[in-house]
Amino acid sequence: MSKTLTVTALLTGVVTLGQGVFAEVVDQRIQVCGGCHALGAPAGGQGHGVDGQVQVEKQTIPPIGGDPEHLYQLMIAMKTGQRAVTVMDRILRGYTDAELKEMAQLLGALGNSGDPGDLGNRGSQRSQVK
Amino acid sequence: MLSRRRTLKGASLGLVGLLSGCLSGGGVTKARVVVAGGGFAGATCARTLAQLGIRVTLVEPNPVYTACPFSNLVISTDRPIQAQQFSYAGIANAGVEVRHARVVGVDAQRVQLDDGSRLDYDRLVLAPGIEINWDGLPGYDQAAAELMPHAWQAGAQTLLLRRQLRAMPDGGVVVISVPDNPYRCPPGPYERASLIAHYLKAHKPRSKVLILDAKDRFSKQPLFTRAWQEQYGQLVEWQGRSAGAAVVEVDAQSGAVLTDFETVRGDVINVIPPQRAGFIAQTAGAADNSGWCPIQAGTFESTRLDRVHVLGDAAIANAMPKSAFSANAQAKLCAVQVARLLADQPPQPAKLINTCYSLIAPEYGISVAGVYTAEKNTWRSIPGAGGISPMLQAPAGAPRLEAEYARAWYATITREVFGG
Numbered sequence: 001m002s003k004t005l006t007v008t009a010l011l012t013g014v015v016t017l018g019q020g021v022f023a024e025v026v027d028q029r030i031q032v033c034g035g036c037h038a039l040g041a042p043a044g045g046q047g048h049g050v051d052g053q054v055q056v057e058k059q060t061i062p063p064i065g066g067d068p069e070h071l072y073q074l075m076i077a078m079k080t081g082q083r084a085v086t087v088m089d090r091i092l093r094g095y096t097d098a099e100l101k102e103m104a105q106l107l108g109a110l111g112n113s114g115d116p117g118d119l120g121n122r123g124s125q126r127s128q129v130k
Numbered sequence: 131m132l133s134r135r136r137t138l139k140g141a142s143l144g145l146v147g148l149l150s151g152c153l154s155g156g157g158v159t160k161a162r163v164v165v166a167g168g169g170f171a172g173a174t175c176a177r178t179l180a181q182l183g184i185r186v187t188l189v190e191p192n193p194v195y196t197a198c199p200f201s202n203l204v205i206s207t208d209r210p211i212q213a214q215q216f217s218y219a220g221i222a223n224a225g226v227e228v229r230h231a232r233v234v235g236v237d238a239q240r241v242q243l244d245d246g247s248r249l250d251y252d253r254l255v256l257a258p259g260i261e262i263n264w265d266g267l268p269g270y271d272q273a274a275a276e277l278m279p280h281a282w283q284a285g286a287q288t289l290l291l292r293r294q295l296r297a298m299p300d301g302g303v304v305v306i307s308v309p310d311n312p313y314r315c316p317p318g319p320y321e322r323a324s325l326i327a328h329y330l331k332a333h334k335p336r337s338k339v340l341i342l343d344a345k346d347r348f349s350k351q352p353l354f355t356r357a358w359q360e361q362y363g364q365l366v367e368w369q370g371r372s373a374g375a376a377v378v379e380v381d382a383q384s385g386a387v388l389t390d391f392e393t394v395r396g397d398v399i400n401v402i403p404p405q406r407a408g409f410i411a412q413t414a415g416a417a418d419n420s421g422w423c424p425i426q427a428g429t430f431e432s433t434r435l436d437r438v439h440v441l442g443d444a445a446i447a448n449a450m451p452k453s454a455f456s457a458n459a460q461a462k463l464c465a466v467q468v469a470r471l472l473a474d475q476p477p478q479p480a481k482l483i484n485t486c487y488s489l490i491a492p493e494y495g496i497s498v499a500g501v502y503t504a505e506k507n508t509w510r511s512i513p514g515a516g517g518i519s520p521m522l523q524a525p526a527g528a529p530r531l532e533a534e535y536a537r538a539w540y541a542t543i544t545r546e547v548f549g550g
Contacts (some may be wrong), residue, residue, distance in 0.1 A: 028480040031462040034546055035455050036485065036539045060531075061538040084525040086532055087497050091483055094501025094515030100483075 008102045029099075039110055040061035068108030075100045161185065161472045164241055164251040166233040166410050168195060171442025171457035172257030173547050178223035178465035183473065187249055189241070190347040193504035195548065199454050199473065200494035200540055201202060201284040206291045207262050207492060214284055219334040220550035238436065253468050256416055256423070257441045257461070258408025259283075260314045260452075266404030267309075267380060274382035278399040280313060281322075295326060296397045300334035302307055305396030308385055309404045310344040312422065314452045317498065319402055321488040324354065327362040328491045340396070341368040342389065344376035349404055349451070350488060350518050351499050357490040364426065376482035377401070407444035414438070422446045427504035429467040429477045430460060433470075449511040450502050456484045458543055477503065481512070487536030495532030 026039055033039060064071070077083040078091035079100070092100065161184065165176040176188040181238045195216045203209040222228045229249075240250045248373035248384030256334060264271055270278070281291040295304065304326055308319040317423035323339045330337040339362075347370075348354075356364040369375035379388040386395045406412070406421025416423045423440040425432060425447070430439040441464055450456045460481045467477045486497045500516035502509045519532060 006492050016401060023312050026423045028463055028466045028478050031466070031480070032459045032483045034462070034542075035483065036542055038542060060534045061542060086519065086528050086535065088527060090516050091485065091501060092515075094481060094483070094512040110252070 005033075009097060026110065027106045030103050031105065033064060033103075036061050039107070065105045065110055070105040071108055072101050072104035075104065134365070137494075142192075143434045147522065148497070150432055157194045160547070161252040162187065163252060163255060163472075164189060164249050164254045165255040165257060166190075166236075166241065167259060167408065168192070168218060168221070168228075168441065169197075169255035169257060169259050169359040169457065170197070170547060171259070171444075171490045172216075172255065174458045174461035175200075175257060175441060175465050176226045177221055177224050177547065178462050179468060181463060184223075184469055186228055187226075187227040187231050188218070189231055189245075189249070190218065190245065191228045191230060191367060193218070193230050196284040196288075197454070197473060197544065198282075198284045198318075200300065200324045200537075201281070202318070202322045203321065203489070203492065204284075204288050206262075206329040208471070214288075216544060216548035218548075220548050223345075223550045233410045234433075236410065236438070252437065252472060253436075254438045254491045255441060255464065255468070256411050256414065256438060257457070260336070260405040261412075261442045263404040264404045266406075267401070267508075269380040269382065270401055270403050274380060277382040278380060278387075278401045280401055280403055282402050282405070283360045291398070291400055295329065296338070298334065298337070298480060300337075301336040302334065302339065302397030303395070304330070304339045305397045305401065306339065306392060307401045307403075308341060308345070309397070309402055310371075310376070311403050312452060313402070315486075316451050317354075317488045319343075320348060320354045321368055321490075322400070323368075324357065324488070324490045325360070325492075330365055331362060334507050335365075338364070338395070339366045341366070342375040342377050342387065342394065343368060343370045346370040346372050349486075350496055353490075353496040353518055354490070356521065357494065357496070359492070360397045361490060368535045407440075410442045411440065415520060416440055417444075420446070421482045427507050427509050428479060429471065430464040439468065448464060448509040449500065450482065450484055450509045451486065451500075453484055453486050454543065455539075456482070457485060458547065460485060460540045466522055482509070483515075485539070487532060487539060489533060489536060490529070491533075493533050494529045495534070495536045496529065497532050497535075508509070 073093055076097065077086045078085050081089060131234055163179050163184055165172045165186060165188045168188055172188060172396045176186050197214045201214050204211050204214060218228045229387040231240045231243040234244045240248045241254065242248055248253045257504040261335055279287045281287040306323055323341050327339050348548040371506040374389055377387045377389055380401055385399060387399060393453050407417045407423050409458050411417045411423050416435055416438060418424055423445050423446050424433060424434065430441055430445065432440050441460050445450040447460065463480050463482060470477055482502045485497060487497045489495055493514050496519045498518045501512045519528065533535065
């Protein structure tokens with residue numbers, strides 16, 4: 001990836017394909033975070049059932065966003081066990097610190113206002129959805 | 131830009147305008163991707179492709195999707211089946227052409243639908259999930275499944291098992307037959323046993339869940355085993371292959387399953403049978419002798435069919451388990467790779483994650499996680515990462531938190547895939 005494209009990706013958090021930039025699709029390095037965390041959108045919590053029924057489920061997994069440096073420090077703290085979590089330590093150990101720094105940049109650029117806070121050890125608190 | 135090679139391929143497919151509709155400069159393309167199967171893998175992939183500006187048609191026979199994750203709660207609690215069900219309206223709103231039909235044939239250029247129409251494709255994504263291997267367990271056929279539900283494809287089968295459980299008298303035995311690997315949702319049978327025990331403990335405490343397993347080891351085994359002892363005592367009994375427990379035949383009429391050593395009767399018998407990649411993967415020739423579909427790890431391209439990708443439960447993704455989380459993760463990456471391949475860009479490497487929660491009880495969750503990298507054409511688990519919830523030194527309240535996270539995961543993923 002050229003330097004220019006890297007900068008573009010970092011600024012927008014979107015996939016870059018040659019000259020084409022595809023809005024709304026997050027970079028493949030952080031796509032997988034969206035399996036649990038809302039990315040670049042308010043946190044979930046609303047199901048979409050048939051027959052017009054809307055299911056509302058408790059949403060305790062915070063959306064990810066905010067300051068990249070804060071995000072990075074948070075991830076390192078969870079990875080090293082300084083911060084008690086349920087599952088994120090096991091996941092973060094699969095990434096190098098350099099990869100996490102890159103991911104924090106991409107996640108931070110998504111523009112989500114939610115602060116992940118203590119990922120995993122404050123389940124009784126609901127993440128605030130703007 | 132599209133290369134000459136690509137353009138010639140396009141011309142040979144009878145597609146015009148590929149060159150002008152290339153992916154550069156705004157992401158608009160005339161190239162068409164067909165996705166067969168609208169579960170967590172296919173629906174995610176179609177939606178992501180649409181977001182990438184690619185013309186995509188999702189072919190799915192069912193107008194309503196009934197999700198498997200959390201369906202064990204439908205069996206064992208008052209959770210309604212509607213909580214598992216999602217329409218395709220959100221996906222259509224996201225720019226995907228949704229066709230409610232069945233793919234009945236695949237050739238190198240197009241797919242044949244059961245409504246008689248054909249769809250040309252530049253790339254085809256097969257995400258058919260599983261089908262029951264009706265030849266895999268003697269005595270277990272479609273008629274038998276109406277007496278001994280598998281409930282491994284959510285919907286009517288889930289409700290049948292739920293009704294049987296509720297009709298069973300106190301003191302009854304629920305038998306769960308578990309197949310050898312690989313199969314959809316490795317920890318699912320044990321979550322089911324746990325939640326059925328939860329129901330029995332409250333409503334029919336003289337009853338029992340007997341798990342007859344074709345394996346000696348299973349997913350999250352230390353966590354399940356400990357939790358069963360703690361929560362349910364004698365209510366749950368597990369027997370493995372070494373104890374001769376593998377079910378080798380069923381007799382649906384007499385309500386019994388046979389192992390090599392004995393005939394086991396149950397008041398409710400849940401047979402989770404051997405499985406294989408869904409019908410269209412078999413018909414298209416994407417599956418090998420194992421019944422599952424070999425792929426190039428990094429791009430999910432079939433090793434057997436050109437310009438065809440296979441995702442989710444149907445694919446052989448090595449260390450990645452057959453889970454909704456894996457399917458969703460694979461599908462998002464696959465969509466990016468398909469877009470790049472259509473634009474003659476090299477595929478991009480990316481690590482993937484799986485996180486699977488299981489419920490011991492509605493407020494007691496456990497998890498297994500993994501981080502995976504595509505190396506040497508294989509999805510490998512990254513050493514030192516992943517694993518099961520800690521047995522010791524878990525944060526206070528972790529089981530309750532993991533149950534909450536399980537529900538939150540379901541809310542997020544179903545919103546991401548089917549929302550809008």
